Structures are given as C-alpha cells and as structure tokens.
Amino acid sequence: AQSVTQLGSHVSVSEGALVLLRCNYSSSVPPYLFWYVQYPNQGLQLLLKYTSAATLVKGINGFEAEFKKSETSFHLTKPSAHMSDAAEYFCAVTANTGNQFYFGTGTSLTVIP
Amino acid sequence: DTGVSQDPRHKITKRGQNVTFRCDPISEHNRLYWYRQTLGQGPEFLTYFQNEAQLEKSRLLSDRFSAERPKGSFSTLEIQRTEQGDSAMYLCASSLTSGLDEQYFGPGTRLTVT
Numbered sequence: 001a002q003s004v005t006q007l008g009s010h011v012s013v014s015e016g017a018l019v020l021l022r023c024n025y026s027s028s029v030p031p032y033l034f035w036y037v038q039y040p041n042q043g044l045q046l047l048l049k050y051t052s053a054a055t056l057v058k059g060i061n062g063f064e065a066e067f068k069k070s071e072t073s074f075h076l077t078k079p080s081a082h083m084s085d086a087a088e089y090f091c092a093v094t095a096n097t098g099n100q101f102y103f104g105t106g107t108s109l110t111v112i113p
Numbered sequence: 114d115t116g117v118s119q120d121p122r123h124k125i126t127k128r129g130q131n132v133t134f135r136c137d138p139i140s141e142h143n144r145l146y147w148y149r150q151t152l153g154q155g156p157e158f159l160t161y162f163q164n165e166a167q168l169e170k171s172r173l174l175s176d177r178f179s180a181e182r183p184k185g186s187f188s189t190l191e192i193q194r195t196e197q198g199d200s201a202m203y204l205c206a207s208s209l210t211s212g213l214d215e216q217y218f219g220p221g222t223r224l225t226v227t
Contacts, residue, residue, distance in 0.1 A: 098212010
C-alpha cells in the first residue's frame, strides 16, 4: 500500500523568502514521487518527479525536491518565492508500475508581498 | 494540440439519475486516467486505460461507476443512480506511454447532485 502525507494545508511566505512544502510518503515498494501544482481555475501541472535516478530533482519555475529514503520524505523547495507561485501543491506517489497513483491532500501556498 | 479536454465542464443532476462525462486526451497519448477530487482533498485515482484496455479498475468507487475507451481515443465515465455523495470534480489526465510519463490534466467536470 502507498500513501503520502502533506504537513501543513496552508503555508504563507513573504515574497523572496524560502518556500518549503513538506511531503512524507509510505510505500511497501520503491516509490516514484511527483509534485504537481494547480493554479486557480487551471488543471494540475507537473512540477517535477523522482524516478530513482538522482535524489535531488530539479523542476520547472525554480522548484526542486530531494528524495530522502531514510526520512521517507520528498519535500519541495524554492529559494525565493515569487507572487506567481501562489497555488495549490500536491505530492503524489506510485510504484514502478505506475498503475495507481496516490495524491496528498494538498498545500495551499500564499505569497505575501 | 489543445491539451486534454473534458465535457461538460459542469453538470447538475438529480439524485438517482445517470450521468456520463467525456474526456478527450492529447492525441498521441496512450494512457488515460480518471480521478475524483472533492473539496479540500487531492485527486483520488479511479481507473486508467492503456489504449483501449482498462488495466486497473479496482479503485472505482462502486459498481455504479464505469468507464470506457472504446477506440483508444476518447473516454467516458458513467455514474449510474447518482447519490449526493457523488458530488465532486471529476478529472481526466493523459500521458504518453507509461505510468511514469508526465500526466496532463484536463480542466475537470464538476458534478453537483441535488
């Protein structure tokens, strides 16, 4: 069985500050992990994914995430928040078959000017 | 390519009625997924197709839910005898070939059951 937990349903940061969105996973098999972003009134869009290559994954818009097996974590970071980063962020996990996906409950990011 | 499209965007129905939603994936994409998303939750995986074959359907919510992709292109999701608890956003996504390819999501169909 697989699941993800996103700690913090709402995160607020000041413009220019570090963004840290937390995701912990549970998986009985080696996981593949994803971060998706949903801007208001838009569909979900892939930010980045981990598929067992490099543990530090770089994505679009300056975001990156690090897979830490010992901590079962895949936290999303961005060094400097921009107003356009305000959105809902979802972490997701699947097994190597990619046959089922499990999404977290999401974290709403607010960027304060 | 205009991306994944879903029709209708909104559907209001009375309890007990049947509803059908359509999803048109990106044209060269072989995989197609259906999800349900309720307020304050992440997408909940329902089923997926590889071309016309439905390879995973154990997580369809009940036997009132069914999906088809008859020619490996568009797909339909049907809910029979709708209940108020079925009110949600129904999302469709497609990807190129494998489950590890990026999924492109459509805008969703919002269902309201009165």
